[in-house]
Amino acid sequence: MAVGVVRWRTAARDPGLLLAYALVGAVLLGFVLYPTLRVISYPALADYLGIVDNPRWMAAVRNSLMMMVLSTTTATLVGFLYAFAMTRADVPGRRVFRSIALLPLFAPPFMVAFAYILMFGRQGLITRTLLGLDVNIFGWPGLWLVQTVAFFPYAALILEHVLEAINPTLEQAARNLGADERTVFRTVTLPLARPGVAAAMLLVAISVLADFGNAVVIAGALPLLATEAWFRIEGLADLTGAALSVSLLLLPTVLLFVLERVWVSRRLYTAITGRGSHLERPPTPWYVRGALLAFCGVVAVFVLLVYVAVVAGAFTRTWGYNWSLTLDHWRLGLAQGGGQLLNSVQIGAISALLTSIIALLAAFLTSRRQWPALERALDFLAVLPGALPGVFIGIGFLLAFNAPPFFLGGTPWILILALTFWHIPFGYQAAQAGLRQIDRSIEEAAADLGASGLRILRDIYVPLLRGPFLASFVTSFIRAVTNLSIVVFLVTPRNLVATYSILAMIGGGFWGAAAALTAALLALTFAAVALARLAVGRTIRALPVA
Amino acid sequence: MADVRLVNVSKRFGALAAVEAVTLHVPEASFTTLLGPSGCGKTTTLRIVAGFYAPDEGDVLIGGRRVNDLPPHRRQTAMVFQEYALFPHMTVFENVAYGLRMRRVPPAEIRRRVLAALELVGLRGVEDTFPARLSGGQQQRVALARALVVEPEVLLLDEPLSNLDAKLRVRVRAEIRALQRQLGKTTIYVTHDQEEALAISDRIAVMDRGRIQQIGTPLEIYHRPANRFVADFVGLANFLDGEVAAPGQVRAGDLTLAVPDGPPPGRRVTVVLRPEAIRLHVQPPRDGENVLRGVVAQASFLGTLARYWVTAAGRQWMVDVPSPGEGVISGEVFLEIPRERIHLLAAE
Numbered sequence: 088m089a090v091g092v093v094r095w096r097t098a099a100r101d102p103g104l105l106l107a108y109a110l111v112g113a114v115l116l117g118f119v120l121y122p123t124l125r126v127i128s129y130p131a132l133a134d135y136l137g138i139v140d141n142p143r144w145m146a147a148v149r150n151s152l153m154m155m156v157l158s159t160t161t162a163t164l165v166g167f168l169y170a171f172a173m174t175r176a177d178v179p180g181r182r183v184f185r186s187i188a189l190l191p192l193f194a195p196p197f198m199v200a201f202a203y204i205l206m207f208g209r210q211g212l213i214t215r216t217l218l219g220l221d222v223n224i225f226g227w228p229g230l231w232l233v234q235t236v237a238f239f240p241y242a243a244l245i246l247e248h249v250l251e252a253i254n255p256t257l258e259q260a261a262r263n264l265g266a267d268e269r270t271v272f273r274t275v276t277l278p279l280a281r282p283g284v285a286a287a288m289l290l291v292a293i294s295v296l297a298d299f300g301n302a303v304v305i306a307g308a309l310p311l312l313a314t315e316a317w318f319r320i321e322g323l324a325d326l327t328g329a330a331l332s333v334s335l336l337l338l339p340t341v342l343l344f345v346l347e348r349v350w351v352s353r354r355l356y357t358a359i360t361g362r363g364s365h366l367e368r369p370p371t372p373w374y375v376r377g378a379l380l381a382f383c384g385v386v387a388v389f390v391l392l393v394y395v396a397v398v399a400g401a402f403t404r405t406w407g408y409n410w411s412l413t414l415d416h417w418r419l420g421l422a423q424g425g426g427q428l429l430n431s432v433q434i435g436a437i438s439a440l441l442t443s444i445i446a447l448l449a450a451f452l453t454s455r456r457q458w459p460a461l462e463r464a465l466d467f468l469a470v471l472p473g474a475l476p477g478v479f480i481g482i483g484f485l486l487a488f489n490a491p492p493f494f495l496g497g498t499p500w501i502l503i504l505a506l507t508f509w510h511i512p513f514g515y516q517a518a519q520a521g522l523r524q525i526d527r528s529i530e531e532a533a534a535d536l537g538a539s540g541l542r543i544l545r546d547i548y549v550p551l552l553r554g555p556f557l558a559s560f561v562t563s564f565i566r567a568v569t570n571l572s573i574v575v576f577l578v579t580p581r582n583l584v585a586t587y588s589i590l591a592m593i594g595g596g597f598w599g600a601a602a603a604l605t606a607a608l609l610a611l612t613f614a615a616v617a618l619a620r621l622a623v624g625r626t627i628r629a630l631p632v633a
Numbered sequence: 634m635a636d637v638r639l640v641n642v643s644k645r646f647g648a649l650a651a652v653e654a655v656t657l658h659v660p661e662a663s664f665t666t667l668l669g670p671s672g673c674g675k676t677t678t679l680r681i682v683a684g685f686y687a688p689d690e691g692d693v694l695i696g697g698r699r700v701n702d703l704p705p706h707r708r709q710t711a712m713v714f715q716e717y718a719l720f721p722h723m724t725v726f727e728n729v730a731y732g733l734r735m736r737r738v739p740p741a742e743i744r745r746r747v748l749a750a751l752e753l754v755g756l757r758g759v760e761d762t763f764p765a766r767l768s769g770g771q772q773q774r775v776a777l778a779r780a781l782v783v784e785p786e787v788l789l790l791d792e793p794l795s796n797l798d799a800k801l802r803v804r805v806r807a808e809i810r811a812l813q814r815q816l817g818k819t820t821i822y823v824t825h826d827q828e829e830a831l832a833i834s835d836r837i838a839v840m841d842r843g844r845i846q847q848i849g850t851p852l853e854i855y856h857r858p859a860n861r862f863v864a865d866f867v868g869l870a871n872f873l874d875g876e877v878a879a880p881g882q883v884r885a886g887d888l889t890l891a892v893p894d895g896p897p898p899g900r901r902v903t904v905v906l907r908p909e910a911i912r913l914h915v916q917p918p919r920d921g922e923n924v925l926r927g928v929v930a931q932a933s934f935l936g937t938l939a940r941y942w943v944t945a946a947g948r949q950w951m952v953d954v955p956s957p958g959e960g961v962i963s964g965e966v967f968l969e970i971p972r973e974r975i976h977l978l979a980a981e
Contacts, residue, residue, distance in 0.1 A: 101704055528718035531685055534705040535712045536783060537735030542706075546731070550722045 104452075104540030108461065111449050115468035118508040122483030123475065127337070129330035129486055138331070147310040148335060151296060154227065154311065155339070158234035159292040165235060166242025166287060167280075169386060172379040173243070174250040175371045179380065185247075187387045188240045193612045194393065195569035195586055197300030198605060199237040201593055202396035203229065204305060205602070210407025212396070225307030233301045236389050238294050242287035249283030250276070255368045268372060289347040293340050297476030299572035304593060312336040316478050317575055320485075330486065333479040344474035397609070400602030416599030424588040424604045431568045431585040432611065434499055438506040439563035443556050445507070446514025451544050454522050473512035477572025480509045485576045497579040505577060506567040513566075514559030521555035522548070561619040565612045635696025635709070635786040635819060636661040637682060642691035644677055651677040653843040655691070659787075659836075662817040664810065668830040669840035670866065675823045678840070679789055682821060684708045696786060706735070711785035715792040717776040719764035725751070725775050726760040732783035750782035751775075753812065770801050777809070781816070788813070788820045794829065806833050827867045831855060839863045855907075861981055864905045871911075871951055873904035874980060883977070888946045891922045891972045901980035908953040910974035913941060914967040923970035925950075932961040943968060 138144045172178045173185055191199065207214045207224050214222040224232075253276060261275045299313045306314060312332050319328035371379075400406055401420075404413045421428075449469045453462040472480065484505040489496035495504070525548070533543050549556075571586045578587045585608055592601035637659040644652040652674040659665045667675035680686050681693060684705035693700050700708055711732065719728050729747045738746070751757055754774040764772055773793060780788060793809070794802045810833050813820050824830055830837050831851040839846045839854060839862075847859035858864035861872065875885030877900045883892045885904070896902055918924055927945025939957035943950045945968055952968065 101706075526716060526718065528714045528716055529720060531683075531705070532712065532714055532718035532779075533720070533731065534685075535683055535710065536732030536779070537706045538731075539704075539706050542735070547720065 101540045103542075104455075107448060107541060107544075108452055108458075108465075111445065111452055112461075112465060112468075114445065115449070115465065115508075115511075118504055119468050119471055119511070122480065122487040123471070125487045126330050126479060126483045127334050130327050130334065134327055134331055135334075138335070143310055144315075144332070144335070147312050147315050147332065150227070150309055151312040151336070152339070154230060154234065155292050155295050157227075157231050158238065158295045159288055161231070161235040162239040162291045162295070163242045163284065163288045165239040165386060166291075167246050167284065168379065168382055169239065169243040170246035170250055172383050173247050175376070175379065176368060177371050178376055178383075180383075184383045184387055187390050188243050190390055190394065191237055191240050193565055193569075193609070193616065194237075195300065195571065195589070195605060195608055196237070196298065197304045197571055197586075197590065197593075198397060198609075199393050200230075200233045200301040200304035201589075201601065201605065202393040202400075203233055203236075205396040205400050205406060205598065206392050207232075212399070212407075215407060216410075225305060226309055227306070229305045229307075230302060230309070233305055234295050234298060236386075236393070237298070237301060238291045239386070241294060242291050245287040245290065246280065246283055249280050249286075253279045258368070262369070268375070286347060289343050293343050293347075293474075296336060296340055296343075297478070297572070299476075299478050299575075303571075303575075303590065313476065313478055313572070316482055320576065326486065329482050333476065333482050336476050337474075337479055340476055341474045348470070394609075397602050397605050400598055401606045403599065406598050413599075416603040419597070420592075420600035420603035421607070423600065424585055424592075427583045427588050428585045428604070428607060428611070430499070430583060431608070434502050434506065434584060435564045435567035438503045438510070438567045439560045441503070441507040442510045442563040443514045443559040446511050446559055447518045447549070447552060447556055448544070449511070450515050450518035450522055451548055454519070455540075469515045470512050472509050475509070477509060477570065478576070480505055481573040481576030484573070496577075497581045499582045501577050502574055502582060502584065505573050506563075506570060509573060510563040510566055513562050514556075517555040517559045517562075518552060521552045525551055557619055557622060561615055564615055568611060569608060637787055637819060637821065638692075638694040638697075639678070639682070640692045640694070642678070642681060642688045642693065644674075644681060644686055644688050650843050652681065652688075655840075655843075655845055657838055657845060657848065659819060659821055661819050664813050664820045664822065664833065664835045666822045666824060666830045666834040666837045667840055668824060668827060668837050668867070669846075671825055673840040674843040675825075675840050676791055679712075679791055679821060679823050682787065683710050683712050683789055709786035710789055711780035711783050711787075712789040712791060713773075713776045713780050713793045715795055717764075717772045717796075719772055719775055719779075721764060724761050724763055725756075725767070728764065728775055729779045729782050732779065736783065746782055747778075750778040753781065754778045755808075769796055769798075770805065773797060773805060777812075781812075781818075786819065788818045790820065790822045792824055793822075794824075795826075802829070809833070831867070837867075839866065841866070857976060858905065858978070861903060861905075861978060864976070864978065869908050869951060869953075871904075871906040871908065873906065873948075874901070875904060876901050881972075886947065888925075890970065890975070892975045892977060893972060895977050896979065903978040903980050905976040905978060906950075906970065907974070908940065908951040909938075909955070910971065911950060911952045912969040912971070913943070913952050913954050913962070914969060915962060917967045918969050921969040922972060923968075925968040925970075927966055927968055929963050929966055932963065934961055941966075 169184070169188060173181050175181070204211070204224060206212050207222060207229070209215065209221065209223060211222065211224070214220045257279070258271050258275055261271045266274060297313060299317070302311050302314045303317060312335055315332040316329040319325040319332065401416055402412050402414070403409075404411045404415070446469070449465060453466045453469070455462060484501055487493065488501055488504070495501040530543050530547055533547050538546060569586060571590060574584050574587050575590065578584060585604055589601045589604050589608075592598075592604065639655050639657045642652060642655045643650065655674070655678055667678055669675045677686060681688050684700070684703060687701065695708065695710070720731065723731070726747055729750055730743050733743045733746060748757070748760070751760065754777050756771060756774045756778065759767060759771065764775060767775065773796070776793070790809070794806055797805060806829055822833065831854070834851055836848060836850055837854050838848045841862050847854060847863045849857070854863065854867055858867065864870050864872070873885050875883045877896050877898045878884040878889065879898055881892060881894050883890050883902060883904055890904065892904065912918070917926070925945040927943040927950065929941055930944045930949065931942040933940045934957065938953050938955045939961050941952045941954065941962070943952055943966060950968060
């Protein structure tokens with residue numbers, strides 16, 4: 088009691104900090120919690136109870152869970168083998184393989200599906216032109232393949248860290264005690280990697296469940312929760328049905344998310360031993376090396392095919408029939424979608440900037456250790472969007488801000504704000520990681536010399552967190568310009584963006600123009616990454632810890 | 634300038650009582666050291682003065698003004714941190730100027746005062762360097778200049794020398810002390826190094842488990858420790874538990890020692906005897922009191938002195954002999970314990 092009084096009195100002397108808490112708290116409540124509650128409370132209880140009697144709802148639930156199991160299993164398996172190869176120093180080309188695994192992370196979320204239609208569909212370059220087959224790629228098998236390729240990089244990157252962190256001394260000790268390579272793998276490497284595998288599976292599962300872009304392009308007539316909301320609104324203007332389907336989707340995603348945060352991330356710490364020693368790993372047997380190389384090669388080809396297909400599609404006159412080269416698609420695509428591309432860049436840049444600023448501020452405020460309860464609440468709001476599928480945010484903003492008293496519908500701002508708050512967790516986690524690297528006494532020194540709470544933020548943390556800030560900006564920017572799951576619900580003819588047009592072009596059979604616009608979008612994201620690399624190289628001058 | 638007064642200050646972290654009922658007066662312009670093992674509450678006490686922690690109970694007064702509710706940036710204290718906590722993204726000049734900028738001092742004056750402060754700590758010509766490029770000793774000086782330049786009422790030093798090597802530590806501590814005398818700055822210094830505390834302080838407050846065990850000058854702390862913890866933590870000592878047999882006599886087992894007058898007969902006491910207080914003889918001394926015959930069990934040459942472990946009267950005695958010269962003694966020896974160098978503690 089007495090302690091609380093002292094805290095309040097101390098805080099009253101730092102009104103700026105207090106104001107920052109109020110401000111960040113208010114925007115997170117308004118733009119994260121409010122839309123969330125709005126969606127969940129939109130359908131009546133009777134609507135929820137009616138789900139079990141509706142065969143289409145039940146099919147969507149069943150299919151979504153089936154896709155989750157199928158795609159998560161294969162993506163994690165592929166990711167594990169890929170990561171295993173990347174952590175063996177004597178597997179040739181591991182750097183190249185690593186770069187290739189990063190590629191899908193920059194791609195618009197519908198791109199793998201679109202590319203595989205071009206390659207393996209009925210008019211597919213490989214299936215029809217080269218092999219003379221008549222293949223229908225639409226439906227669950229196509230989606231399975233596409234999601235495996237689209238999401239294995241998440242698993243591979245997590246597992247690479249996990250496998251890398253396993254101290255080679257432990258494996259050496261097992262060998263020293265008489266275990267052969269297979270036994271070492273089975274009894275030491277695999278058990279130590281198990282929490283990492285679980286973390287990778289959970290992350291992939293969340294992504295698969297929430298995957299809208301690939302599903303809408305390639306799932307065909309297969310009902311899925313992620314796409315159901317879109318069909319309800321597009322075809323039937325059924326807001327209740329849309330809210331119902333994304334609420335159904337929310338249940339498993341939040342469950343997986345909580346599992347990941349509470350259970351796995353805690354076990355991850357205990358399983359990974361320090362990197363005290365730098366023992367070399369022993370050479371990988373030649374047959375294992377060969378098998379890994381062949382496997383990674385095949386996976387890499389599947390990834391590269393995505394890019395080849397889109398670039399080729401952008402220059403081919405009529406895909407599947409007339410393979411002559413042309414620039415017409417660029418002309419058409421840019422004439423129709425050039426302005427939208429510009430819109431995408433503007434919306435992406437503004438939202439990424441807002442995301443990074445709010446996230447940095449939030450991370451700073453939740454690290455104060457002054458009001459534990461308040462900080463925990465802010466922390467919850469800052470990570471919550473990570474558990475929300477894009478379609479959920481899309482519906483949420485549609486329901487919350489498309490009607491009085493908050494009418495933002497049809498303006499760029501509804502897109503900007505939705506994207507901003509969906510991406511907060513990325514910036515928040517980057518800023519938190521950065522904060523942990525900075526010794527607390529540096530901040531105390533500033534306070535001791537007369538800096539108030541916000542002054543500390545400005546003088547100490549903002550300059551020292553430039554790296555994480557930039558990382559957060561680039562990630563949010565790329566995700567914003569390539570986003571489809573949110574924007575489909577919020578665009579109107581007055582605030583069109585590129586991804587929406589591409590989806591419309593694919594749907595209308597304008598593959599060449601769609602490919603050209605996608606290629607332009609890709610070029611944009613790669614340019615953003617390249618610029619960020621350049622900027623980071625210049626800004627690191629005297630970081631506290633390397 | 635101002636004095637610092639802690640009145641009955643307590644601070645708990647969860648179930649742990651980090652600081653318990655600490656009452657301490659640091660007079661104006663004095664150099665007071667908080668000394669104790671790690672976890673004794675000395676750093677917590679310092680941070681309570683700085684304002685990083687609010688005390689759960691009690692009052693903190695600086696210059697007679699209660700500052701419990703003042704956040705750190707509103708207190709006229711300046712701290713030198715154990716890891717220096719220099720701002721890595723600012724040059725030496727910007728680091729030292731920071732506190733002045735916060736106080737809205739005009740730029741021209743900032744420049745003058747920063748350069749003067751750097752001059753004061755003997756560091757010129759590195760103004761535009763980043764801290765990471767400086768040696769540990771130089772960083773330490775920057776930290777000191779940064780604290781001094783704001784002309785704080787109270788200077789707080791948290792183990793400022795612990796990251797320096799042994800030689801440099803001795804030199805810098807002498808410099809810090811000279812600087813403090815020159816500026817007449819009220820200073821609170823935290824260390825776990827008893828030798829450092831003895832060398833540098835006007836007064837020492839020895840702490841253990843959150844409580845102050847004794848406050849006194851270095852001489853008082855060393856020669857008249859208030860309890861067994863202080864006697865044991867500051868310097869080395871032989872301890873002997875016994876009972877006052879008659880005025881000026883203590884009996885411990887079958888050994889009787891002549892001691893200074895003090896506690897009444899029948900009282901249980903602990904005899905504290907510094908190793909250098911015992912005289913070591915090869916021949917039995919002619920008319921000494923408290924002479925014991927013994928045998929050297931172990932000897933160790935330490936440069937400026939030799940340390941002996943002598944078995945006498947059925948126990949081990951630690952004896953320091955300064956400047957041993959040619960070599961160490963072995964075999965039969967005689968210990969002489971001057972009565973006036975014995976310190977008595979009431980048994981705990």
